[in-house]
Amino acid sequence: MRKGYILFAFMWMCLHASGQSAPDALKLIKEVTQKFNKVRDYQVDAEIDARISFLKILPQKAKVFYKSPSKFHVESKGIAILPKQNFDQIFSLLNKESNFMAFVSGSENLNGVATSIVNVVPLSDTSDLVLAKLWIDVAQGLIVKSQLTTKTNGTVLIEYIYKTWNALALPDKTIFTVDVKRFKIPKAISADINSKATQEDKNKPQKPGRIIISFSNYKINKGIDDKVFAK
Amino acid sequence: MWRNTQTELVKIFAKPRSYIGFVAIAIIVSLIHVAMYVDGLNYISFITGPLESAFNIEGNILNGNLVCFIILQTLIIQIPLLVALVTGDLISGEAAMGTIRLLMTRPLSRTSVLFSKFFAGAVYVFILLVWLGLVSLGIGLMIFGPGDLIVLKSETITIIPAEDTLWRFFAGLGIAFISLLVVASFSLLLSCFTDNSIGPIISTMAVIILFTIVGSMDIPLFEKIKPFLFTTHMVIWRNMFDQELDCSLIYNSIMMLFGHIILFLFIAWYSFRKKDILS
Numbered sequence: 001m002r003k004g005y006i007l008f009a010f011m012w013m014c015l016h017a018s019g020q021s022a023p024d025a026l027k028l029i030k031e032v033t034q035k036f037n038k039v040r041d042y043q044v045d046a047e048i049d050a051r052i053s054f055l056k057i058l059p060q061k062a063k064v065f066y067k068s069p070s071k072f073h074v075e076s077k078g079i080a081i082l083p084k085q086n087f088d089q090i091f092s093l094l095n096k097e098s099n100f101m102a103f104v105s106g107s108e109n110l111n112g113v114a115t116s117i118v119n120v121v122p123l124s125d126t127s128d129l130v131l132a133k134l135w136i137d138v139a140q141g142l143i144v145k146s147q148l149t150t151k152t153n154g155t156v157l158i159e160y161i162y163k164t165w166n167a168l169a170l171p172d173k174t175i176f177t178v179d180v181k182r183f184k185i186p187k188a189i190s191a192d193i194n195s196k197a198t199q200e201d202k203n204k205p206q207k208p209g210r211i212i213i214s215f216s217n218y219k220i221n222k223g224i225d226d227k228v229f230a231k
Numbered sequence: 232m233w234r235n236t237q238t239e240l241v242k243i244f245a246k247p248r249s250y251i252g253f254v255a256i257a258i259i260v261s262l263i264h265v266a267m268y269v270d271g272l273n274y275i276s277f278i279t280g281p282l283e284s285a286f287n288i289e290g291n292i293l294n295g296n297l298v299c300f301i302i303l304q305t306l307i308i309q310i311p312l313l314v315a316l317v318t319g320d321l322i323s324g325e326a327a328m329g330t331i332r333l334l335m336t337r338p339l340s341r342t343s344v345l346f347s348k349f350f351a352g353a354v355y356v357f358i359l360l361v362w363l364g365l366v367s368l369g370i371g372l373m374i375f376g377p378g379d380l381i382v383l384k385s386e387t388i389t390i391i392p393a394e395d396t397l398w399r400f401f402a403g404l405g406i407a408f409i410s411l412l413v414v415a416s417f418s419l420l421l422s423c424f425t426d427n428s429i430g431p432i433i434s435t436m437a438v439i440i441l442f443t444i445v446g447s448m449d450i451p452l453f454e455k456i457k458p459f460l461f462t463t464h465m466v467i468w469r470n471m472f473d474q475e476l477d478c479s480l481i482y483n484s485i486m487m488l489f490g491h492i493i494l495f496l497f498i499a500w501y502s503f504r505k506k507d508i509l510s
Contacts, residue, residue: 055282056474057390062289078379079290079390081282153285180285209285 025102025118029094030133031141036091040169041067043219046074052180052209057081064215069095071229083176083211084153084222090132090146093122105133110144112138128152135209142169154179165218173214180209232350234341239351243463244319252313252359259309260302260366264374267298271375272402294378295371300472302367307407307468311414311439312432313330313359318352319418322503326426331508343420345503349496357408364404382472389474403468405462406481409488410465414439416495417461423503461491 042065049059062076070092074082074085093099099122108119120132128150130165135145243249267274271293279288322345325331334344359377382389391399414435421431440463447451457463467484470477 050286052286054387055390056387058392058474074289076289078392079288079292081383081390082289084285084287084288178285181281211286 018155022113022194025104026097027119028104028116028136028138028141029120032136032143032169033091033094035141035167037068037095039066039068039168039170040221041065041224043222043224044170044215045217047214047216048076048080048082049212049214052081052208053210054180055081055209060118063189065224065228067224067226067229073229083156083158083178083210085156085158085176087149089129090134090148091142093120093127093129095131098172099123108135110135113144114139115144140166142166165220168220170218170220171215176211176213178209178211180206192208232347235343235347236350237338239321239347243351243355246317246320248320249317249355251316252310253362255309255313256306256359256363257366259306260363260370263302263305264298265372267293267301267406268374271298273301275381277335278381279388282388282437290375291378292381293375294380294393295368295373295378296378296391296393296400298371298375299368299381299400300380300465302371303363303403303407304469306363306367306505307466308443310359310363310407310411312436314352314356314411314414315418315432315435317355319369319422319435320428321419322422323425323431324422326392326508327428331405340506341506342500344498345423346496349416349419349499352419353412356411356415360404360408360411364400368400378471382469384469385414389472391472391474399471404469405470406471406485409485409492410461410468413461413465413488413491413495416492416499420495420499420502423499423506461488464488464491 041178044064046062046064047059048062050057057079060076060078060080062074062080065073065075067070069123072082101121101123102118104116105119108115108117112139116138118134118136120134122129122132129148130151133147133149134143136142137144140162142160142162144160144162145161147155148158150156157177159175159177160171161175162170164170164173165172239455275293275297276283277294282288322331325334335341339347377393379393380391382391417438418431419433421434422428425431442460446457446460446463464484464487467481467488470481470484
C-alpha cells in the first residue's frame with residue numbers, strides 16, 4: 001500500500017514537472033528570440049583575442065556583418081582565428097519551434113544573475129548540433145551562457161556579456177571556450193631543429209582555448225548589401 | 232687591403248661557378264613561386280590543418296611574406312653549399328692553378344692576401360643574400376601581395392602582423408649573413424690546407440650536414456655538444472620571427488657565430504702564414 005502511494009506520488013511529480021517545464025522552456029526561448037528577431041541586419045567592429053596555448057597571435061580587428069535569417073560574414077585585414085560556430089548559430093535554430101525540443105533542466109545563479117538552464121535538442125538528423133544547453137537570464141530574457149555540443153567540433157562553451165544592446169540580445173563581449181588538442185608537427189617539416197619539448201611540457205594537461213570577441217559600434221537595421229556576404 | 236679585395240672580387244666574378252648560386256636561387260625560388268601560385272592553398276592547409284580542425288581562419292593566409300619565409304626556410308640549408316663553392320676555392324683554387332706562387336711574389340703580406348680573400352668572399356655572400364631577398368620577398372610580394380605571416384614551429388604557431396614583418400626579414404637576412412660568414416671562413420680555413428678545390432667544398436658540406444643531424448636529434452649525449460656547434464646558431468634567424476624576441480638568446484648565438492668566424496680565421500691565418508708554398 002505504502003509502495004503504491006510512493007509510486008503514485010512519483011508519477012504525479014513527473015507529469016506535473018513535464019507539464020510545467022515544456023511551456024516554460026519555450027516561453028523563455030520565445031522571449032530571447034523575440035528580442036533578436038527585431039534585428040534585420042547589423043554591422044559591428046570586433047576585436048578578436050585568441051588565447052590558445054600553441055598559438056601566438058596579437059588581438060585582431062575585424063568587421064562582422066549579419067543579415068537575417070542566417071547570412072554571416074567576418075572581414076579582417078589580417079589573419080583572424082574564429083570559432084567554428086557562427087555567433088548567430090543558436091538563434092538560427094531557436095527561430096523555428098518545430099526545429100527543436102526544449103526542456104528546463106534546472107536553475108543556476110551566475111555571478112548574481114538568476115538563470116534557468118534550458119536544454120535544446122535539435123530534431124533534425126542532419127544537424128551538426130547535438131545538444132545546446134542555455135543559461136537564460138529570466139529577468140532580462142537573455143542567453144548569458146551556452147554550451148553547444150556538436151558532432152564535428154566537440155563541445156564549445158560560450159559566455160555572453162551585455163551592456164548596450166540588451167534590448168536586442170546583442171552582446172558587447174562573447175567568450176568562446178573550446179577544447180584543443182596538443183599541436184605537434186615533425187621538426188623536419190617545421191625546420192625547427194633547435195626546439196626541445198621537455199617531459200614536463202609533454203605531461204602538462206592541454207588548456208582549453210579561449211577566443212574573446214569584443215564588439216563595439218553596432219550599426220543595426222541600416223541595411224547591408226548581399227554582395228558583402230558573397231565575398 | 233680594399234684594392235686587393237677588389238682584385239679578389241674580380242677573380243671571383245670571373246669564374247663561371249660563382250654564378251651557379253645566383254642561377255640556382257633564381258630557379259628554385261621561381262619553382263616555389265609557381266608551385267605556390269598553382270597549388271599553394273593545398274600546401275598551406277597541410278600546415279594549418281591542425282588549427283582549422285578546431286577554428287576558422289579568416290584572412291589572406293597565402294601571401295608574399297609566407298611564401299618568402301617558406302623559401303628562406305628551405306634554402307637556408309642549401310645556401311652554405313653555394314657559398315662554399317666559391318669560398319672553398321679561394322686559396323686552394325690558386326694552388327691548383329699554380330697562381331699562388333705568383334700571388335705571393337707581389338708586395339703583399341700573406342695576412343693581407345688571406346683577409347682580402349675573406350672580405351671578397353663576404354661581399355659575395357652579401358650579394359647572394361641580397362639576390363635571395365630580392366627574388367623571394369620582392370617578387371613574392373608582387374605575385375602574392377602582403378599579409379600576416381604564419382610561422383610554424385614544431386609545437387607552436389606564431390602569427391605576425393604584415394606591418395611587422397619587413398624589418399624581421401631584414402634582421403633575419405642579417406643573421407643569415409653572419410651565419411654564412413661562418414661557412415665562408417670555415418671553407419677558407421679548409422682551403423688553406425689543400426691544393427684542390429673539391430676537398431674544402433665537400434668537407435664543408437659534410438661538416439654542416441653532420442652537425443645539422445647531430446643538432447636535430449634529441450639524444451642526451453648530443454645535448455651537451457649542441458651549444459658548441461655553429462649549425463645550432465646558424466638557424467637563429469628564425470627566432471627573429473618570434474612574437475616576443477628572446478634578445479639574450481639571439482645575442483648569444485650571434486656572439487657564438489662571431490666567435491667561430493674569429494677562430495676559423497685565426498687558424499687559417501696561422502696556417503697560411505706558415506704554409507710552405509711549393510705549387
